[in-house]
Amino acid sequence: MPAAILLLFVALLGGSDDRWEKSFPISATGDLKIKTSDANVTTTAWDKNEILVRVTAKDRKVGDGGVGIVDTQVGDNVDIKVSMPKIDFHIGLHTRPVNIEVFAPRSARLNLETGDGKIAVNGAKGDLTLKAGDGDIGVQGVEGSLSATAGDGSIKGDGRFDHLRVRTGDGRVEISAVQGSTIASPWQLQTGDGRLTLRLPSNLDADVKLKTRDGHINLQLPLAVTGRVKGKSIEGRLNRGGGLVSAESGDGSIHIESSK
Template identity: 30%
Template sequence: MKLIQLGASLCLLLASSLSLADSRQSINEVRTVSPNEQISLEVMRGKVEIRGTNSNQFRVSGKLDEKAEGFTLDSKGGFTGFIVQMPRQLREQHQEKVQGSELVIELPVGSSVSFKGVNVDVSLTQVNGGVEINTVNGDITAAQLDGRVELATVNGAIKSQALNGQLRLRSVNGKISDQGATGRLSVESVNGEIALKSKPQELMVTVVNGEVDLELTDTAQLEISSVNGNVELELKNQNAPRIKGSSVSGKFELKLPANLDAAVSLKTSAGGSIKNSLTADQPSRAKYGPASGLQFTSGKGLGVIDINTVSGRIELKKN
């Protein structure tokens, strides 16, 4: 009898502990919305998954932040807004374990989405009406997005796949990686690595204190700016590109098609160097000072390659 009572007490204690472990409010709200709804979302902390669907419904389900004071959900006239309401001043001890929101948000695939967060990871898929995601401390994962897409985080990584349209990816302290992006792509990073296996028609890359690894297909126009970082570029299926690059204290390594059709101008200063393995043309040193340069035309010169570096190295190779 005592063993049975002890077992029952342990079960009650365990159930009580589990209840105390997750006291967050559950949510499961649905609204009927338009196929091209304009949707704004604000979630301060936690994890949020956003999915495009073929249904004309907006649904939010999961758990709210343990500190949440509730939520607001307004939907009218083609506009839907959802906010997890948090205390105006949220003070936490450094060691305190926090249970943020864990939400799944489903919306029509043709919607446009605007998201704001602070300490939150965001993943989103299949949204075709445009996306703007901003978080401070968190990672962003994105796939199958179309239209105007802006993904930005301060302390976090961005990982994207199969994006199309007018695209902008920005991170301060985090790696940016992409596969298969098409359209016009802009990528900016400070203190982070950039790794692209993409095929945008146009690409702009800006990096400070980071490495850049680009494997590009069909890209016709490319602009790269690097400070204290190495750039490795391999360009396929495009023999007449327009490439403009500048670097300070870094390496520029370009792997280009053997049948390159472009006018090439390479310049270094303050101790930089140039190596050309693409053609027989070789650089020449300036009469005065440490500068050097190389100019030549391959084919008819339909494309343009113009690269300048300070205290860096430029190298041309065949891919």
């Protein structure tokens, strides 16, 4: 192997990480929007009126023809776009991920979107709008509103929810709504292909609508059926009834369980 090619090969395999980091002063209920074509996004809530964003690119440069970052702030609105280079030559013996790490005020409104990557949110209490084209979405210990959409990936979350809308084209859905959750607007959960598990507080008052095209429905909470059971669909009432909770799986089973 010629020396020049060997040196290039070694450089590609043993490259170093490049990092970009910036903080933004913002109110406790400010807005953060992040959009990227190909990166993992992890957000952790903290008790500061400040957003800290850290982008780490493995074996890639940030800027100067590498990973591009454009950030803008207008008042309490922060907008960040992270793009990959148009020509990205590498030897396919290892992956070269780009990771976006975010620390944001606990009650901030978050709008996070990645074309190819995972999204994780921990401890947030503001409105969450999450979208992954090809990757999993996970939320832990959140409160308030969750809208999560995945084209091809699983969605898993736990928290105290008021508004809940979850949809994936191909993947599992597993949501645990803890005590204190309320149905301020209809909850909608859907997967095109995968098991759907929804855990609800045993004392939650709700109308429930369940439907699967190719699977079974498993109920571990007492549900008073309010109409005829039609094929693989059930409509019923949990406790005194109330806001609507609908769950649908195209090719997978539906499990309704207690979150205590």
